[in-house]
Amino acid sequence: MILIISGTNRPNSITLKVAKLYQQLLETRGQASDILDLQDLPIDFASPSLYKSELYSQEFLELRKRVAEAQKMVFIVPEYNCSYPGVLKAFIDGLEYPEALRRKKGALVGLSTGSQGGNIALSHLTDVLHYCGLHVLAQKPRFPYIHKHMQEGQFTNPLYKQLLEEQIDELLVF
Amino acid sequence: MILIISGTNRPNSITLKVAKLYQQLLETRGQASDILDLQDLPIDFASPSLYKSELYSQEFLELRKRVAEAQKMVFIVPEYNCSYPGVLKAFIDGLEYPEALRRKKGALVGLSTGSQGGNIALSHLTDVLHYCGLHVLAQKPRFPYIHKHMQEGQFTNPLYKQLLEEQIDELLVF
């Protein structure tokens, strides 16, 4: 079971669409997966209670548990201000350290409506995940101008599809 | 007027203590300053409403306005998981782009209870702030094991004090 983390709580995000596409592509390879949608975060999760695990709500504990149980995960990361979304980092800040991620494996995907495709965002996230003990797949596809290359939940750009499939092939044997 | 941003909403943080110390040191140089404490963020600021400025609460708009009005700012940045706090980034994600930070100047200070002193955190934040158009002072003091080097709101380690004062001297002429 691979956990796919849709890395923003923005409503109607392309990020969630890419997470679903990732799930489909895994399914065609016979690989089960599960999507963790950051929209399911409680609206007050990033309040001061974030720093006291004994104050965590049941909803937040449920999301943490899903990360704790996963052995492989995929982060779909939209670029916000040249890095990952603050919300994604706040979620990671609320995970159990180091149990949540240590000795696990993960893959990163970058998205942007601009020209970068999130490559600095993925560099930053790699630093964070390495610190947390998660091994990151070297191959990190980036999808700039994502809004122009997706329709009805599918990539319209064949190169984008190929890059995603190549990553999946690598992830399955990582 | 320099705006000092205390970069976490964690209650009773050393970060806020360092922000207050920074303010004192500015004051002894005759420089007025103001502290923006991320504890004043509304508890639901990082919810989906973050992505719609028309949904911002009065409290959040007030904090944004203080950033908008500042021309120079200081970020006091505790290290969380080898980067800046997610909450700080979420706050930046909610600022007006690019008006909030463009062509302004800033200084960064890193803190940690571990051995790094936030140097990767400051590197990440520099990427974000540069993207937002804010010029970052080259000198970025780092304070590892901060909890061992502070007492009653003052640094007990003379080197720490010197590094902070050197930064302030540079910031005033930046």
Next chain:
Amino acid sequence: MILIISGTNRPNSITLKVAKLYQQLLETRGQASDILDLQDLPIDFASPSLYKSELYSQEFLELRKRVAEAQKMVFIVPEYNCSYPGVLKAFIDGLEYPEALRRKKGALVGLSTGSQGGNIALSHLTDVLHYCGLHVLAQKPRFPYIHKHMQEGQFTNPLYKQLLEEQIDELLVF
């Protein structure tokens, strides 16, 4: 006098062409500049003698002196393997620390034949230059697929020209 560092010793590089274009654009604004071409490095500069300034050749000392005398500088940085060229970093490793760069100001330009335009390269270089005490202009234009957007020493893409001119305007008042 602004020093423009052409950041590779590769023969016939587009990097040097961009350095020359930068010089032209400065000239039209009445700003004198000088190009430091890393092709002028002695062929053995990165040998063990790099670590003993008393062994530096006259040629190398001459290049160092030009950096020492400059107060503002521009780095034209081609992307090699997702970072700056090793040769550029070896040159910086051979500068006098911290006198060579401290309290100076600089601007960075990124180039690539691929899709990134050197943004991670510029992030890395910013870390290095900040460490050396050089203030880096927030605005760092990137030019992906540079070989497709340049002809006879001029940009054929108007956006590229605009980005470069905007940086120059900022640099002149930085």
Next chain:
Amino acid sequence: MILIISGTNRPNSITLKVAKLYQQLLETRGQASDILDLQDLPIDFASPSLYKSELYSQEFLELRKRVAEAQKMVFIVPEYNCSYPGVLKAFIDGLEYPEALRRKKGALVGLSTGSQGGNIALSHLTDVLHYCGLHVLAQKPRFPYIHKHMQEGQFTNPLYKQLLEEQIDELLVF
């Protein structure tokens, strides 16, 4: 066979001493290894010939071949100006892309005589190696003030020894 790359060509480096210590520790676990010492680089390797593989000297080709044949590698990385040595990057710039590193695995070790222990250096190198397709072990021990914690080729600080041994244990099963 694990290839240990001693990441500088500086004579009498602590880096090479750490490489030898790494080899010893591997040996006590029954793991064969080989040290690639960047001091063996031809003195003119970073000259313009770096960009034309048909001009490579026999010595340089020999070093490239050793990388090409390795499946797992360790990079011992001294911190130079807040990043990896330019010479190490120039060596990587001269490897065959992407055959040299793709789908291989590696571990990074950071050293410094200052307080950082090379953590930004390792972050930069991770970006480069990921781009080249090499999977990087999450655990990256850092050894600040290395000159104070080593004697006769051994760590005198038990924590340093423990961190290195923990990495080796992880690397052997990576």
